[in-house]
Amino acid sequence: MNILVCITHVPDTTSRIQFTENNTKFDKTGVQFIIGPYDDYALARAVELRDQTGGKLTVLNVGEAETEPTLRKALAIGADEAIRVNAEPVDSYFVAKQIAHYAKEGDYNLILMGRESIDFNGGMVHGMVGELLGMPSVSPVMKLDVDGDKAKLSREIEGGKEYLEVPLPFIAGCQEPIAEWKIPNMRGIMSARTKPLKVVDAVDAKKSAEVKAYALPPAKGEVKLVDKDNVEELVKLLKNEAKVL
Amino acid sequence: MGTLVYIEHDGGVVKKSSLEAVSYAQELGGEVTAVALGSIQEDEWQKVGAAGAAKILHVRDERLDAGNIQAHSAAVAKAFEKAGAETLILAKSSLGDAVAARLAIKLDAGLVSNVVSLPSTDNGFVVKRSIFTGKAFAETTLSTERKILAIKKNTLEIKTDGPEPTVEALEVGLADEDFTYQITGTEKAEGDVLLPEADIVVSGGRGLKGPENWGLIEDLAKALGAATGCSKPVSDMEWRPHHEHVGQTGVKVAPTLYVAVGISGAIQHLAGVNSSKYIVVINKDSEAPFFKAADYGIVGDAFEVVPKLTEAIKAIK
Numbered sequence A: 001m002n003i004l005v006c007i008t009h010v011p012d013t014t015s016r017i018q019f020t021e022n023n024t025k026f027d028k029t030g031v032q033f034i035i036g037p038y039d040d041y042a043l044a045r046a047v048e049l050r051d052q053t054g055g056k057l058t059v060l061n062v063g064e065a066e067t068e069p070t071l072r073k074a075l076a077i078g079a080d081e082a083i084r085v086n087a088e089p090v091d092s093y094f095v096a097k098q099i100a101h102y103a104k105e106g107d108y109n110l111i112l113m114g115r116e117s118i119d120f121n122g123g124m125v126h127g128m129v130g131e132l133l134g135m136p137s138v139s140p141v142m143k144l145d146v147d148g149d150k151a152k153l154s155r156e157i158e159g160g161k162e163y164l165e166v167p168l169p170f171i172a173g174c175q176e177p178i179a180e181w182k183i184p185n186m187r188g189i190m191s192a193r194t195k196p197l198k199v200v201d202a203v204d205a206k207k208s209a210e211v212k213a214y215a216l217p218p219a220k221g222e223v224k225l226v227d228k229d230n231v232e233e234l235v236k237l238l239k240n241e242a243k244v245l
Numbered sequence B: 001m002g003t004l005v006y007i008e009h010d011g012g013v014v015k016k017s018s019l020e021a022v023s024y025a026q027e028l029g030g031e032v033t034a035v036a037l038g039s040i041q042e043d044e045w046q047k048v049g050a051a052g053a054a055k056i057l058h059v060r061d062e063r064l065d066a067g068n069i070q071a072h073s074a075a076v077a078k079a080f081e082k083a084g085a086e087t088l089i090l091a092k093s094s095l096g097d098a099v100a101a102r103l104a105i106k107l108d109a110g111l112v113s114n115v116v117s118l119p120s121t122d123n124g125f126v127v128k129r130s131i132f133t134g135k136a137f138a139e140t141t142l143s144t145e146r147k148i149l150a151i152k153k154n155t156l157e158i159k160t161d162g163p164e165p166t167v168e169a170l171e172v173g174l175a176d177e178d179f180t181y182q183i184t185g186t187e188k189a190e191g192d193v194l195l196p197e198a199d200i201v202v203s204g205g206r207g208l209k210g211p212e213n214w215g216l217i218e219d220l221a222k223a224l225g226a227a228t229g230c231s232k233p234v235s236d237m238e239w240r241p242h243h244e245h246v247g248q249t250g251v252k253v254a255p256t257l258y259v260a261v262g263i264s265g266a267i268q269h270l271a272g273v274n275s276s277k278y279i280v281v282i283n284k285d286s287e288a289p290f291f292k293a294a295d296y297g298i299v300g301d302a303f304e305v306v307p308k309l310t311e312a313i314k315a316i317k
């Protein structure tokens, strides 16, 4: 079975978010970039499925040259080859068009993505790619087992989950507990250096959404502490000051 | 310029977040039509009208009671054309996101997700959206003629003064191919307040020591009429179900009040709660990072403080 996993290159979850150039650019100073945590779940499950069924596991990122270490890490975790579509991933439609184009070339039985990217949090790219390729798209997926030409999945819904049977090929946006994150071992890191990483050109696609300016939320005021032996005071504050009771 | 709102319901009752989407649409001006799929309780129409929809298109097809992503997007696309709409508004949710993405392609519309403001139209069509899991915002220009906006909860107040809407049955003639996959079952917490919809959330962390102590959290939640949540390690250890886990990799909540008990306030947890209006933290460690993100706090042992707090809240209700 051939599997495509689409990964983002995003600031580590503990990063402090800041902007420069009059709030028009994300400030990358001191920021460590990682594989998006949800994409990392997708990759972990894909490695397991590839090991079970054989076939090839390809990782793809739409990004500029700086994302290559992230792709190499995915190779070290267990992907067989990597594709970088050389473009700035400006909006989800643009990214989806790139993925759909290169997915068509690859003849994949399964396309796994993260539930959402943690920079723009759209949770949109998988659905767009699904529609572009005329395949089912399912997200957020918590469990995925392949059984011949279909897969059994569970999808999280508000307050519970849904069980599904989906014919291959399809696209899934993944989240935990689909698999445990995998940490690359020494052998993986060594072999990743020689695995193919192909750089391809972006196809033409319109960009419909454009960021004009960034902003940070207003700073939080000082916390009001209430004595533990006077919980009634807290109730009063919630009722009269915050007016939430 | 017409606007279509995709409204979701839970067992026939329209979700609050969808009513908010209707009110958002009403603020945009122009005619607001809502589309509802599947079996909905009749008396719900009046709420949708009150929130701002002049008209409702009702696709009765019972197969749509379950949230089949492809079938829902096919039906909404038909409703969009029928309503002659230019803009589609919906509330962010696990179904809404998936449907919106497919519709962006079907309708050839530009899409912005996590919208937290009404648009400003002085200089193009600009909306503010939440990015970096609530750690920042981006003013985003949408340049397409057709637009889809997925609204984040608590963006604006739900209106309650609109007139009775007209309801029209809509046939969309879904074929079997539109149901590209099969939903074989659902598992759902019954009767509880849904976490992503809740106005008040009480969450517990590892400080609770074990699942046997969750009565503490549940009693407080009950007294407040709240939903319950937890930190990631708590769901990892299966003290609580996965869908209750709040944070970067879990549910993002936006209640008016978030109460965190025995949770340290790791940045990944805060990412799921930073859209809350007020945060109360109860932790025995005065140095717990959560206090920096809180509005109110009590430094103390949860096993002592929480039962007292529950009683004090019951006393004023």
Ligand SMILES: Cc1cc2nc3c(=O)[nH]c(=O)nc-3n(C[C@H](O)[C@H](O)[C@H](O)COP(=O)(O)OP(=O)(O)OC[C@H]3O[C@@H](n4cnc5c(N)ncnc54)[C@H](O)[C@@H]3O)c2cc1C
Residues within 6 Å of the ligand: A013, A037, B204, B205, B206, B207, B208, B230, B231, B232, B233, B234, B245, B246, B247, B248, B249, B250, B261, B262, B263, B264, B265, B266, B267, B268, B269, B272, B282, B283, B284, B285, B288, B300, B301, B302, B303
């Ligand atoms: C990529 C990534 C993603 C993550 N995503 C998430 C996420 O989505 N959500 C999430 O929650 N975490 C997430 N985490 C984990 C996160 O970093 C923390 O480990 C986690 O939030 C800690 O949970 P906790 O506060 O319950 O436990 P702890 O950090 O162990 O804190 C327990 C707290 O309870 C207090 N306490 C102990 N006993 C008592 C008592 N008797 N009374 C009162 N207080 C008491 C302690 O002082 C302490 O502050 C993620 C981590 C990574 C690396």
Ligand SMILES: Nc1ncnc2c1ncn2[C@@H]1O[C@H](COP(=O)(O)O)[C@@H](O)[C@H]1O
Residues within 6 Å of the ligand: A006, A007, A008, A036, A038, A039, A060, A061, A062, A063, A089, A092, A095, A112, A113, A114, A115, A116, A117, A118, A120, A121, A122, A123, A124, A125, A126
């Ligand atoms: N630039 C990108 N390159 C490759 N995959 C991406 C990119 N952006 C998003 N994706 C995939 O699409 C998923 C959803 O992203 P989003 O719609 O941005 O939240 C991510 O978890 C990735 O799997």
